[in-house]
Amino acid sequence: MTETNWSKQLLETFVDAGVTLFPYVPDAGNKRLIEHVNEKNGITSVLLTTEEEGIAVAAGADLVGGKAVVCMQSSGVGNIPNFLSFVKGGRFPVLMMVTMRGDYGEENPWQYPMGQAVEPILTAMGVQVMKVDSLEELMPAARAALSAVFVAGTSVALVLTQRFLGAKKF
């Protein structure tokens, strides 16, 4: 399956679960997904200046029954921990889609420190990490994440690794 195809299928799964808002900081890994959001009626992308804004947008939407998926690169996880205190303390159901840098096959040394800290940071702030290493894992993980967030009321990061996404060449 091509990137366009999986992004589209993933988006349909989010939309079927009632997600209408897609706050994002642009990343190569979420480019197609956001393009599909912008082509579709009834759902909206929200371009952010920093990932922490997206956490608050998602929490705000929840206060009035709305649903969001916050899309960010792994570097962005480093920008959100204090806002996750809002999520953890308030038991807000928040779903993130994190596209990895600084893991399998990375050639840019700047990416490793934050990439390797993604899971411990999210875990420390009470966000469950669901990793996707292959295309076969993607849709089952997405459905599991949607259930854990919008049915069970927990917060989850769906983490798309570089085993799945591939690594950028330098």
Next chain:
Amino acid sequence: MAQITLDRREVLAKIFPDPDSYLFISGLAGSSRDAAGLTKDGAHLYSMAGAMGAAASTGLGVAMAAADRKVAVITGDGELLMNVGSLATIATIGPGNLSIVCIDNGCHGETGGQTGHTSNRTDLAMMAKGAGISSIMTVATASDLEAVAGFLAETPGPHFVLVKVKDGPPTVYRRNLDLAECRIRFRNGFQQSSPA
């Protein structure tokens, strides 16, 4: 600049003569105390005591997901500067139902009154204008304050209102700080107040 005379404790009641018609999100510290005083810590207020910088973006999420309701963010100069990029995000989305009121006391009142940037050279109304917010007003006098409710009613949103106030204590109001309980309270209140 002229001498600042406004007392923050008297500001919100003038701006929102009918507070029950709004959903309120308020940022940490003084802003939330003033907002709790205005709403009697009602179900239509979600007030913060942490996550500094989150109020404006939370208000954006509320405004987007409840497009038929009026939403007001009550924030302070320090809180807004910590996430000032949110003004650009709000301008791009352009929610007509969102109003941001920044109570600018020029200092960090909650932590000991340390001087803030807006006491020096920074003007948050100009930053909001630069971000592209539609309707902006700076309030520095009692007569300016009388005009804000009309400004909110008559100009297109999103609105940004910068209220220059004296350094001084916020409203004394004991509010619920349990953030999970307040989430449920707000959600239930919203459901009950929305037509089925």
